Amino acid sequence: MTRAEVPVQKNEYREVFIEDLTHDGAGVAKIDGFPVFVQNTLPGEKAEIKILKVKKGYAFGKLVKLQEESKDRIQAPCPIYSQCGGCQLQHVSYEGQLRLKRKQVTDVLQRIGKLDMDKVKVHRTLGMQDPWNYRNKAQVPFAEREGGLVAGFYQQRSHEIIDMDRCLIQQAENDHVVQSVKGICRQYGISAYQEEKHKGWLRHVMVRYGAASKEMMIVFITRTGDFPHKAAIIDEITGRFPKIKSIVQNVNPKRTNVIFGNETNVIWGEEYIYDSIGDIQFAISARSFYQVNPEQTKVLYDKALEYAQLSGEESVIDAYCGIGTISLFLAQKAKKVFGVEIVPEAIEDAKRNAELNGIRNAAFAVGEAEQVIPQWYKEGNRADVIVVDPPRKGCDESLLNTIIDMKPKRVVYVSCNPATLARDLNILEQGGYQTVEVQPVDMFPHTMHCEAVAKIVLK
Numbered sequence: 001m002t003r004a005e006v007p008v009q010k011n012e013y014r015e016v017f018i019e020d021l022t023h024d025g026a027g028v029a030k031i032d033g034f035p036v037f038v039q040n041t042l043p044g045e046k047a048e049i050k051i052l053k054v055k056k057g058y059a060f061g062k063l064v065k066l067q068e069e070s071k072d073r074i075q076a077p078c079p080i081y082s083q084c085g086g087c088q089l090q091h092v093s094y095e096g097q098l099r100l101k102r103k104q105v106t107d108v109l110q111r112i113g114k115l116d117m118d119k120v121k122v123h124r125t126l127g128m129q130d131p132w133n134y135r136n137k138a139q140v141p142f143a144e145r146e147g148g149l150v151a152g153f154y155q156q157r158s159h160e161i162i163d164m165d166r167c168l169i170q171q172a173e174n175d176h177v178v179q180s181v182k183g184i185c186r187q188y189g190i191s192a193y194q195e196e197k198h199k200g201w202l203r204h205v206m207v208r209y210g211a212a213s214k215e216m217m218i219v220f221i222t223r224t225g226d227f228p229h230k231a232a233i234i235d236e237i238t239g240r241f242p243k244i245k246s247i248v249q250n251v252n253p254k255r256t257n258v259i260f261g262n263e264t265n266v267i268w269g270e271e272y273i274y275d276s277i278g279d280i281q282f283a284i285s286a287r288s289f290y291q292v293n294p295e296q297t298k299v300l301y302d303k304a305l306e307y308a309q310l311s312g313e314e315s316v317i318d319a320y321c322g323i324g325t326i327s328l329f330l331a332q333k334a335k336k337v338f339g340v341e342i343v344p345e346a347i348e349d350a351k352r353n354a355e356l357n358g359i360r361n362a363a364f365a366v367g368e369a370e371q372v373i374p375q376w377y378k379e380g381n382r383a384d385v386i387v388v389d390p391p392r393k394g395c396d397e398s399l400l401n402t403i404i405d406m407k408p409k410r411v412v413y414v415s416c417n418p419a420t421l422a423r424d425l426n427i428l429e430q431g432g433y434q435t436v437e438v439q440p441v442d443m444f445p446h447t448m449h450c451e452a453v454a455k456i457v458l459k
Contacts, residue, residue: 072096
């Protein structure tokens with residue numbers, strides 16, 4: 001479409017009907033087939049908008065007036081919701097959020113996966129009874145204003161920090177610790193990192209909370225390896241919070257948006273805190289990947305275990321196994337589980353967690369799943385069930401082809417990105433597999449993120 005053919009112009013007002021939502025929660029309207037993205041609108045709403053920016057293939061609009069509201073629209077309870085970029089769906093009723101997420105999964109399975117939806121059952125999204133204060137990890141950037149240190153999440157589509165006193169989706173104790181650390185650091189004149197100048201000391205503070213153990217860990221992410229007023233700050237923190245078992249410093253000297261650097265040192269207390277999902281206990285270090293919503297993680301893993309249909313005689317491969325969370329769940333019902341993960345520290349954690357739980361039928365290997373599993377296949381190792389839990393980019397095609405060659409009876413796909421799930425299911429279907437059912441799970445209420453578990457069987 002040429003610029004002359006674009007049906008909207010900057011600064012004009014239009015009346016639109018909102019058809020859908022984008023992955024970041026903006027409403028999607030079509031004007032003569034041309035998509036216009038409008039924040040703070042919902043499917044089914046009619047609105048007057050002002051066109052703010054026009055690109056070759058799409059435009060951005062601003063809501064001027066709602067003419068017809070969605071039945072799912074509510075008043076967002078968070079006072080900084082309109083500024084903060086952490087949540088996208090607080091203005092939607094929780095039942096409405098669960099319906100939107102099921103629709104999101106169904107739509108991409110049909111559009112991207114080209115699946116026959118008469119043969120695939122997409123269940124209702126499994127949500128939480130209380131969808132607030134669920135996050136067990138707060139990872140908060142710091143900055144400086146005229147009044148001193150501020151800490152909060154970034155404003156939508158910017159690196160401007162919105163100072164906050166509490167976050168409604170964070171575990172309340174984590175909020176309390178972050179605010180106290182902010183006050184203590186102000187008291188001792190600690191400088192915050194300035195991204196544009198690459199100066200200052202404190203970049204982020206991360207707080208982890210073990211819901212089962214009630215143990216807490218604080219991680220200071222700093223630009224340099226020194227620690228001004230270290231003894232006094234540690235005394236202040238540990239004096240106020242007896243649940244804190246570990247204080248860690250991570251040093252990140254680079255000009256980067258990546259949060260963690262390579263150097264991590266325990267400066268007080270233990271290297272690990274502990275938490276449990278179901279009957280499995282986990283040791284969690286500063287750099288461990290551990291699900292931030294343990295209540296829904298159990299829901300997710302229980303569903304993965306159900307779809308694996310283990311009788312106790314199966315050999316199972318867990319690709320992208322992380323610290324062994326799914327592997328150890330599977331090991332309770334399988335004959336043998338083999339986990340593979342590219343991060344060496346995660347594999348060490350996985351071995352430690354297996355030992356911690358007395359699980360002896362799980363083995364772990366370091367490497368890329370798309371290289372290790374084909375090598376296992378060449379060496380004659382077979383799996384009755386393969387479980388994949390890849391990052392957002394989905395599975396490497398070489399891994400999918402190995403699964404197709406290996407022909408396990410069942411594949412269980414745990415996904416944090418419905419779009420790449422749909423793409424990968426299409427490849428498996430072409431290779432002789434049938435997607436039977438998909439279960440969306442709401443791991444991140446009030447955001448657009450949706451996890452899903454797919455049951456796939458050999459035809």
